[in-house]
Amino acid sequence: MAVYEGPVQQLIDELGRLPGIGPKSAQRIAFHLLKAAPEDAKRLARAIVEAKERVSWCRRCYNLAEGELCAFCRDERRDPHVLCIVEEPRDIVAIERTGEYRGRYHVLQGAISPIEGVGPEQLRIKELLARLPEEGVTEVILATNPNIEGEATAMYLARLLKPLGVRVTRIASGLPVGGDLEYADEVTLGRALEGRHEL
Amino acid sequence: MLAEAGSTTTSRVEQLWLQDFRCFGSVEVSFPAGLTVLYGDNGQGKTSLLEAVGWVARARSFRGVPDAALVRRGAAAAVVRAEVGAGTRTRLFEAEIRGQGRNRIQVNRQAVARRRDLYGLLRVTVFAPDDLELVKGGPAGRRSYLDELLSLVGARYDAAASDYERVLRHRNALLRGPRHDELRGASLAVFDEQLVRAGAELVRGRLRLTARLLPAVDAAYRALAGHDAVIHASYEPDWCEPLTADDVDAVEDLMRAALERTARAEAERGVTLVGPHRDEWRITIGGLDARTQASQGEQRTLALALRLAGHAVVADLTGDAPVLLLDDVFSELDHARAEALVRSLPAAQTLVTTAGSLPATVTPQQAMRVAAGRVETMEP
Ligand SMILES: [Zn+2]
Numbered sequence: 001m002a003v004y005e006g007p008v009q010q011l012i013d014e015l016g017r018l019p020g021i022g023p024k025s026a027q028r029i030a031f032h033l034l035k036a037a038p039e040d041a042k043r044l045a046r047a048i049v050e051a052k053e054r055v056s057w058c059r060r061c062y063n064l065a066e067g068e069l070c071a072f073c074r075d076e077r078r079d080p081h082v083l084c085i086v087e088e089p090r091d092i093v094a095i096e097r098t099g100e101y102r103g104r105y106h107v108l109q110g111a112i113s114p115i116e117g118v119g120p121e122q123l124r125i126k127e128l129l130a131r132l133p134e135e136g137v138t139e140v141i142l143a144t145n146p147n148i149e150g151e152a153t154a155m156y157l158a159r160l161l162k163p164l165g166v167r168v169t170r171i172a173s174g175l176p177v178g179g180d181l182e183y184a185d186e187v188t189l190g191r192a193l194e195g196r197h198e199l
Numbered sequence: 200m201l202a203e204a205g206s207t208t209t210s211r212v213e214q215l216w217l218q219d220f221r222c223f224g225s226v227e228v229s230f231p232a233g234l235t236v237l238y239g240d241n242g243q244g245k246t247s248l249l250e251a252v253g254w255v256a257r258a259r260s261f262r263g264v265p266d267a268a269l270v271r272r273g274a275a276a277a278v279v280r281a282e283v284g285a286g287t288r289t290r291l292f293e294a295e296i297r298g299q300g301r302n303r304i305q306v307n308r309q310a311v312a313r314r315r316d317l318y319g320l321l322r323v324t325v326f327a328p329d330d331l332e333l334v335k336g337g338p339a340g341r342r343s344y345l346d347e348l349l350s351l352v353g354a355r356y357d358a359a360a361s362d363y364e365r366v367l368r369h370r371n372a373l374l375r376g377p378r379h380d381e382l383r384g385a386s387l388a389v390f391d392e393q394l395v396r397a398g399a400e401l402v403r404g405r406l407r408l409t410a411r412l413l414p415a416v417d418a419a420y421r422a423l424a425g426h427d428a429v430i431h432a433s434y435e436p437d438w439c440e441p442l443t444a445d446d447v448d449a450v451e452d453l454m455r456a457a458l459e460r461t462a463r464a465e466a467e468r469g470v471t472l473v474g475p476h477r478d479e480w481r482i483t484i485g486g487l488d489a490r491t492q493a494s495q496g497e498q499r500t501l502a503l504a505l506r507l508a509g510h511a512v513v514a515d516l517t518g519d520a521p522v523l524l525l526d527d528v529f530s531e532l533d534h535a536r537a538e539a540l541v542r543s544l545p546a547a548q549t550l551v552t553t554a555g556s557l558p559a560t561v562t563p564q565q566a567m568r569v570a571a572g573r574v575e576t577m578e579p
Contacts, residue, residue: 022299022300112386112389113369114369114370114372114373114376114386114390115368115369115372117372119383119386120385120386148362148365148366148369148393149369151393152369152386152389152390152393155389155392155393156385156386156389159385159388159389160385
């Protein structure tokens with residue numbers, strides 16, 4: 001659907017490839033940027049390039065990190081014996097906002113979803129298994145999303161981890177059914193962390 | 200436990216605004232309590248009005264068409280707004296239905312993210328000419344009749360049904376994938392458990408509902424036919440012996456055992472063979488299979504009785520009588536049955552469409568004519 005010429009269409013196409021942005025939104029954003037002051041547009045371009053260059057995956061927990069390790073893995077005050085397992089880096093933000101959790105994290109970078117061809121081997125599970133003896137982990141909290149894929153992933157991990165002698169808990173489902181952790185409000189999530197149950 | 204705590208006030212549609220919905224450019228209609236009749240020739244939009252009211256309740260068309268079919272040609276989106284009253288409380292429902300992409304739904308200006316969050320806002324019972332298929336058609340229609348009623352009775356059954364559908368798709372994708380894979384075995388075990396959890400919840404709901412429905416179907420059939428008939432419905436899974444409400448505690452174990460038995464067949468065929476998506480709800484009249492051995496008249500009466508009974512059970516369990524939407528049903532009925540249906544209709548808000556006339560005993564609160572996408576009030 002190339003309606004505009006050269007760089008304009010290219011900009012619309014690139015914006016349209018972003019998640020949640022349809023052709024109409026892409027067009028609207030493109031024209032907004034073209035009308036904006038050159039300095040504003042350049043600042044956005046620089047932010048994207050800089051983030052992409054400086055941020056990568058934490059070598060230990062696969063959270064976003066600036067450098068080798070993320071802020072949580074660098075923080076010595078964090079309890080290294082407790083790991084909270086989440087699907088995406090954004091889920092860490094939701095849990096941190098509760099102020100209830102003092103352990104470290106492990107980011108799976110997804111959830112088991114056969115429909116989309118994602119199996120356990122596509123997730124950071126091997127890396128998780130390697131961390132347990134290395135860091136002397138005694139408790140693992142499964143905080144994957146409370147939807148079908150998140151539950152399946154939690155169930156899979158529970159079966160894998162329990163024979164290894166670590167305590168495995170799942171955050172209590174005070175969470176809205178079928179929702180994403182990202183949208184859970186802080187009070188519910190705080191309560192869910194307190195009320196986590198043994199698997 | 201079948202029903203969640205329901206309100207004791209009856210909700211009804213007081214005001215409806217449509218924009219670019221089906222053939223309507225822009226239209227506003229108010230509906231009183233009691234009976235409203237919508238007259239009009241076919242293709243003039245009277246069924247679309249019922250469809251819009253149904254959309255408020257279910258966030259989808261009761262005619263089983265995709266949302267794109269609801270958007271007027273040339274428009275980007277259809278807008279449905281409705282004031283839903285329940286007792287002294289009024290709630291404003293607003294939906295922007297898009298041909299492509301996500302719909303936007305708000306209740307009292309608050310965004311509604313998922314269909315199940317609309318639970319309890321408005322319930323409808325729909326009578327449509329193709330209801331006969333409930334009796335004459337395959338088991339899928341009867342399964343969705345039960346599931347539709349369950350979703351009106353409790354949000355958790357709606358959740359179980361959509362969870363089950365998704366688990367089934369995941370599980371079938373696994374079964375179709377590469378075999379003899381250790382990882383597949385472990386993932387399959389997880390989805391087996393999820394299939395059992397969501398599936399058993401759905402089966403338990405259907406069994407409890409069946410026990411509730413049967414006396415109501417009996418009563419409705421008697422009222423419509425003018426004589427007694429022994430009506431029975433038996434829940435017949437494809438993967439175990441017929442079940443009744445006494446078996447609710449055994450469903451999970453029965454499903455697990457069936458999954459074990461059919462593991463090899465499932466692997467060979469690459470499809471899930473165990474679970475409520477394969478079940479039959481067999482209805483008999485006087486011991487004879489209603490689908491194959493009943494007369495056309497008996498089948499028609501039974502289809503109406505099923506709708507009336509469903510309505511009565513939902514009203515009873517939730518304390519909220521659904522709004523009745525009768526789409527062109529009188530044209531299919533002989534005089535005696537039409538009169539009997541009118542006598543049996545509960546005193547809820549009722550919207551009726553007809554291309555012809557109504558039985559003489561019907562006295563509507565409001566009559567309207569729908570023509571070329573315009574709605575005009577007539578002298579009742
Ligand atoms: Zn880290």
